[in-house]
Amino acid sequence: MSFMDALQQSRSSKRVRWRDMSALKKNEAKWGYIFISIWIVGFLVFYLVPMIASFGFSLMDFQLATPDEIEFIGFEHWRRMLFDDELVWESLRVTFVFAFISLPIGMIAAFFLAVMLNSENLWGKNVFRTLFYMPSMVPGIAAIFVWQGVLNPQTGWLNRIIQNVTGLEVVGLQGLRWLDDPSLIYIAYTYIGIWGIGNAILINLASLQNVPSDLYEAAKVDGAGYWRRMWHITVPMISPVIFYNLILGVVGLMQYFLTPFVLNGGNGYPEGSTRFYMIHFFNNAFGYADMGYGAALAWLMFMIGLALTLILFGTARYWVFYAGDER
Amino acid sequence: MATVTSNEQNTQPALVQSRAQRKLMQRRRQMFNRAGITFLALSILLIWLMPLAYGGVTSLKTKDQISDVEAPILPAKAESYEWEGEEYEVYIVPQPDGSTQNWALVNKGRQSSEFINPRNPEAGLIEWEGRWRTLERTRVLSPTWENYPEAYTSISFGRLMYNTFFYAIVGMIGAVFSAAIVAYGFARFKFPGRNVLFIVLLSTIILPPQVTLVPTYAFWVNLGLVPSWWPLLLPQFFANAYNVFFLRQYFMTIPPEMEEAAKIDGAGPIRTFWSVILPQSIPALVAISLFHFFFAWNDFFGPLIYLAGAREQVPITVGLTFFNGIYGSQPQLIQAASIMTLIIPIIIFFMAQRYFIQGIVITGNK
Numbered sequence: 001m002s003f004m005d006a007l008q009q010s011r012s013s014k015r016v017r018w019r020d021m022s023a024l025k026k027n028e029a030k031w032g033y034i035f036i037s038i039w040i041v042g043f044l045v046f047y048l049v050p051m052i053a054s055f056g057f058s059l060m061d062f063q064l065a066t067p068d069e070i071e072f073i074g075f076e077h078w079r080r081m082l083f084d085d086e087l088v089w090e091s092l093r094v095t096f097v098f099a100f101i102s103l104p105i106g107m108i109a110a111f112f113l114a115v116m117l118n119s120e121n122l123w124g125k126n127v128f129r130t131l132f133y134m135p136s137m138v139p140g141i142a143a144i145f146v147w148q149g150v151l152n153p154q155t156g157w158l159n160r161i162i163q164n165v166t167g168l169e170v171v172g173l174q175g176l177r178w179l180d181d182p183s184l185i186y187i188a189y190t191y192i193g194i195w196g197i198g199n200a201i202l203i204n205l206a207s208l209q210n211v212p213s214d215l216y217e218a219a220k221v222d223g224a225g226y227w228r229r230m231w232h233i234t235v236p237m238i239s240p241v242i243f244y245n246l247i248l249g250v251v252g253l254m255q256y257f258l259t260p261f262v263l264n265g266g267n268g269y270p271e272g273s274t275r276f277y278m279i280h281f282f283n284n285a286f287g288y289a290d291m292g293y294g295a296a297l298a299w300l301m302f303m304i305g306l307a308l309t310l311i312l313f314g315t316a317r318y319w320v321f322y323a324g325d326e327r
Numbered sequence: 328m329a330t331v332t333s334n335e336q337n338t339q340p341a342l343v344q345s346r347a348q349r350k351l352m353q354r355r356r357q358m359f360n361r362a363g364i365t366f367l368a369l370s371i372l373l374i375w376l377m378p379l380a381y382g383g384v385t386s387l388k389t390k391d392q393i394s395d396v397e398a399p400i401l402p403a404k405a406e407s408y409e410w411e412g413e414e415y416e417v418y419i420v421p422q423p424d425g426s427t428q429n430w431a432l433v434n435k436g437r438q439s440s441e442f443i444n445p446r447n448p449e450a451g452l453i454e455w456e457g458r459w460r461t462l463e464r465t466r467v468l469s470p471t472w473e474n475y476p477e478a479y480t481s482i483s484f485g486r487l488m489y490n491t492f493f494y495a496i497v498g499m500i501g502a503v504f505s506a507a508i509v510a511y512g513f514a515r516f517k518f519p520g521r522n523v524l525f526i527v528l529l530s531t532i533i534l535p536p537q538v539t540l541v542p543t544y545a546f547w548v549n550l551g552l553v554p555s556w557w558p559l560l561l562p563q564f565f566a567n568a569y570n571v572f573f574l575r576q577y578f579m580t581i582p583p584e585m586e587e588a589a590k591i592d593g594a595g596p597i598r599t600f601w602s603v604i605l606p607q608s609i610p611a612l613v614a615i616s617l618f619h620f621f622f623a624w625n626d627f628f629g630p631l632i633y634l635a636g637a638r639e640q641v642p643i644t645v646g647l648t649f650f651n652g653i654y655g656s657q658p659q660l661i662q663a664a665s666i667m668t669l670i671i672p673i674i675i676f677f678m679a680q681r682y683f684i685q686g687i688v689i690t691g692n693k
Contacts, residue, residue: 028518029518031512032516033518035512035513038509042562042566043565046539046565047539050538054538113371119364122368123361130680133680134677135376137672137673138379139669145651149662152658154394154396155658156381171396202684202688203687205688255536257627258627291541295541298535302538
């Protein structure tokens with residue numbers, strides 16, 4: 001059962017009203033509230049109140065170093081953020097460009113790897129599945145360091161392999177400088193993150209196994225070839241998990257931080273191409289300890305993320321296929 | 328098909344033969360497909376795991392070998408040979424007949440040098456005509472295991488490990504129990520507002536944590552608890568939406584008869600939860616524990632800001648970044664530290680993969 005189904009289900013089920021309830025049901029409801037009260041407290045203390053406070057902060061001049069000089073300044077931070085601070089737009093552009101490169105690569109790779117691991121012709125399926133998933137367990141920081149070595153232009157293996165396979169001179173300081181060249185850096189970051197698609201592979205795989213095989217047989221009888229069947233049966237049938245992976249991917253990329261921070265300390269090297277939005281936010285909120293402006297940046301990110309999610313949910317009914325919808 | 332029907336009368340044996348042939352063809356094709364796709368999977372897997380091999384191999388090299396472009400891929404060092412109390416370098420020496428011999432260089436000369444054959448030292452010094460500088464040295468496989476203890480002590484890996492485990496396990500206890508309690512409330516009790524609250528709960532998954540971060544951070548700073556573990560651990564005890572969702576789905580699959588039996592025996596909701604629901608949900612609880620453990624093992628942003636300036640307390644993720652800054656010119660130590668960091672999650676994954684993989688699949692699927 002996916003999130004989407006749960007949402008739909010909880011929307012459609014009947015409402016219960018307090019005054020129509022018997023004493024027994026009231027008792028049941030009381031216990032329900034007792035059990036969920038932990039989350040309610042957590043939600044108020046760690047989500048709702050800070051969220052509102054965050055908006056409040058964005059209207060204040062609040063430097064952490066001088067907490068006694070808090071001053072209400074209205075939408076000054078918002079004006080500065082939207083009109084004066086060029087790095088806001090620049091970092092948004094960086095974030096989106098990277099998302100447009102890495103998200104499709106990651107999702108397509110996850111899809112085809114899942115198809116491959118689902119193939120009835122594959123020997124040793126379970127071993128392959130485990131080994132393809134295994135690197136997802138590598139902590140992000142260790143993956144970054146390992147890849148940093150692999151991508152080293154002189155001593156890394158990637159350039160050596162490319163040179164041996166294609167014969168092009170790519171090793172060395174004149175060669176492919178993955179982490180120093182603004183036109184290669186997003187591809188390099190995509191490699192660094194590629195192990196993270198393990199979960200997406202697994203979810204795709206489980207969904208592939210649920211596609212009824214009679215659909216394929218019927219299509220075969222009608223003369224549909226392999227790719228046709230994949231495009232017209234497999235993709236629509238697993239579109240709910242593609243959608244799920246897409247939402248998680250977008251939410252995750254909005255918060256992309258670890259790799260640029262670890263590799264470049266958040267200074268945007270090379271040529272500002274790694275100054276992601278989260279990096280800009282971190283520099284302001286925690287680097288300069290500017291709580292007011294940091295809160296404004298966080299709220300902008302929240303609004304953009306919300307807008308994107310809503311747009312994606314809006315498009316879902318045109319391309320996401322829910323088999324149970326006819327119910 | 329068409330060929331068979333065209334001459335029906337006298338084709339009984341031919342038909343049998345063609346069927347057998349067809350079956351053989353089919354099998355052959357299947358065999359071919361199987362070999363093809365397995366070979367494809369194997370090749371992709373090699374690329375997929377190549378960086379791990381790089382990390383492992385590099386962590387066993389000397390610093391000189393890493394920067395030497397001519398050096399072999401596996402950790403190796405130039406060979407030397409001890410003769411009469413002295414160390415001599417071993418070279419690959421071409422012979423008049425076109426073969427080569429591995430000899431140790433004893434006396435260097437411009438036009439000719441004297442070598443000793445390590446396989447036959449009794450033969451004494453051998454004169455060789457040619458420039459020794461043009462010769463290549465032999466290399467033997469020689470992993471530099473010392474990189475590991477060196478990396479271990481220089482980042483005080485034990486301390487980082489302790490911090491990481493502390494963070495992971497305390498948070499895990501809080502996350503699992505709080506999520507189980509809340510999930511039980513959502514799974515088994517009807518109360519007004521349940522659906523709305525559940526949707527609110529699910530929507531917190533998509534909420535970027537940064538939007539609540541600044542006031543929360545200011546709050547903890549105000550309490551004087553930065554740097555400390557409190558801001559990182561306390562929120563774990565208030566049920567995380569992912570875990571609640573996961574456990575709710577699981578609890579709903581438990582047949583209600585057992586709870587009813589417990590109720591008839593006079594057990595209240597808390598007792599029922601503790602002695603009926605929890606014991607039935609061990610696999611799901613294990614999955615959640617693993618999720619949390621791996622999350623904590625990976626968590627970077629929280630420890631980065633809440634433990635800033637407290638180097639003694641940081642977990643491995645943050646600790647490694649300091650290390651990278653200081654030992655940037657010692658790639659072999661960085662790779663050794665990375666391998667040490669990733670080996671524990673990988674071992675745990677192999678031990679518990681059944682629970683774990685099931686868990687991920689359940690969250691994303693029907």
